[in-house]
Amino acid sequence: MAAYILALRLGRWGIAGFGAVAFLVTLVQAAGFYQIAGHTAEERQAFGRSISVLASQFTVIIAPPIRPDTVGGYVEWRAYGFLAILFAIWGLASASGAARGDEERGLVQALLASGLSRPRMIAARVAAFGTGGSVAALAGSAGLLAGVASGGETISAATALEAAVVLAALGTCCYSLTLLVAQFTSARNSTAVAGVILLGLFLINSLSRTFDDLVRWRWLSPFHYYERSSPLTPGGTLDGTATLLLLGVAVAAAALAAFAFRYRDVGSPLITLPTPTRSASYQMSRSPIWRVPVVRDLYERRFSLLVWTVGLSALGAVFVLLTKAIVKPLLAIPELAPYFALFVNGNIYASFLGFIWFGFAQLLMAGFAITQVARWSAEDSDGRLELVLSNPVSRPRVVVERLTVLTLGALVIAAVSGVAVGLEAHSQSIDLNHRRLAEASLMLVPFTLVFGTVGALLASRIPRATVGILGAFAFASYLTVQLGPIFKLPAWVQDLSAFKLYGQPLTAGVDQTGLVVMLVIVMAGLMAAAMVMKRRDIGA
């Protein structure tokens, strides 16, 4: 019981965070349905048809909606399709941390030394995640009920509860599968290997909707069993067999993980390959990289920078690749014309890319900034900053170097992804203004720096809470600008969003005011962060 409570305590921020996201997502989508679906039966049927056509372009990723003309069907498609992916990622991250991260921190050794058996430890961790996942999924149900109530309608609490059960079962299944995979990998590779396997299982299911050859394999995927239930749609039910299968896989994977854990050394995978012996070296590195400020930090982050650059470039190219296939059918739907009128400005493909791709790219760049800020916070809490400052280095220099590294990293990502988008647009015969594409890509740099300087200020003042606050700031900013037009939020509210400052440079050119405001924020944030850093206690 103590191990279970400890596991719950270790995961409390995850439960709170994912619960809050689940609540917000279902609330916003349910409330948003009443803003855009119309009020008469005819309007809603027309809306449902439009959404079905729109959704047919995304079946590679998300299952097609069932009865999107109803709030239940719409929320099940818009919110629960996204939450399934989110809960799978949560299970992956949490299980990797529990299985191997806690070993590196020494927590597993301490628990085992206290007399806790290995199978009980695994059982406590899975039970705690199952509990936390259920709480977060119930928060999603609460958001759904509140959102539906805001439209003056009701939805059965039992169906909302069923939706939570299926979501929690999927998350727990992914958690247990990751625990099992982590027994066979090195600590630093466990997240990547389990992530690739879960992604593979996800794609087997999602691509089987397009490629018939994959249909016979989708029984392997937990996402297939998740989609068998559709409790929120009229006439839909919770598939008891499929849900029990999800839970059965979770229990079986946890049992196998416990079995493997019994036979492996703490800190090592179950199967290890012998490493070649080599003689010791007492030489300090002579590489000139370590002598150049900023360059040495970029070098240290080279792998993550490469992943961000390749990932963003590939995603950008995929968005361009899908642009015509998505936009052409949508243009044929007269009911969607008012919806497009909210966003489209001139060239339809450029507008689509400007709004969809660069909107998404902003979110990713905010994520990039947050990961860098998280690193700064970690340097403070694990004592690295203390060791750096035990050398003749000024504190403002640390802040300036950090932001310079962030600037150069963002510049590399923005430039390479911009080139990738431009090349793919050329091959797809989509006419993009090269100058504006360059401007739109480069505008991502000051945008990233806005989050970076806010993060630098927070990391200089309250390093342990920085990532949570900055993440909430980014999420709220994104929601404000994405949902502002739909919910007809006042202009001044939308102007508060950091995403609003970016503007629509691909179609409307650089928003000079937005750029100046961003630069002012960056300069003011840099100076404030340097001042706060100079006066604060390190490691206290």
Next chain:
Amino acid sequence: MDVAAIRTSKLSKNYGLGRGLFDLDLHVEAQEVFGFLGPNGAGKSTTIRCLMGLIRPTAGAAQIFGLDCIHDYVAVKRQVGYIPGEMPQFGSLRGSEVVAYLGALRGGADLKRVRSLAERFNLDLSRRYREYSSGNKQKLAIVLAFMHQPRLLILDEPTSGLDPLNQQEFFALLSEAREGGSTVFLSSHILSEVERMCDRVGIIRSGRLVTIADLDELHAIRFHHVELEFAPGTEMPVKAMRSAAGVEDVVAADYTAKCIVKGSFEPLLHALRGSTVTNLVSHEPSLEEIFLEYYRETAPAKALTP
């Protein structure tokens, strides 16, 4: 007039609830080896962090070689080699890269000096930092602190994690640094460690400096728990033991005796002359026990303060 290596005046860092550091007055001469002794949580690391300019004192001031630790913190660091209480994470960097990285912050490190230190402690710099044991991480900390031959070494429990052989090597290195003209400020919670190396020792408890003692005073403060076993059938010299100088609290039964020895063992050994002692075990007391004994003797003069 020579400038003091370290000087603090009413240095305080108040964390509230009686925790922190209060009114610390220290004066450490150049080329002195000064021990800073105290139990866990006494305020040793807080003092060191104030000296390193990592935390700002709530009152008072600290100077290193006449430079203010807060306002001249960059200049101070040029003079100082530092071993932190805990080494941080450097993830997948190799030991050689950590040395190059932190050495570069000082404008470069002496390759020969680094090699000599690493060889001396048998520290393989080609291994990744995350593969290092806690002892190897501490060895790396030693290399980083000594590689630029600083004028002042500030060492926060530098032998923690080192095995006895490497501890010996570390003490030898410290002696060489002292002979080379360096000043050493060394914190520890092990009395014998500071007694062995230091010219003077400051004893801190609950954030307040209890006393500054030289070696003779330190010997007077310290004591040992001694357990003796006598051969069956022999007479135990209990009376002689009780009358021996520095021997206290003698308890004897069943051919075993326990007592406390303060200062030299010579009076006890003299009292045991002619007896057949089959076993003699001496335990060094914990710092808390030393403090309790110290306060028991000096209670009228010194108040126990939080």
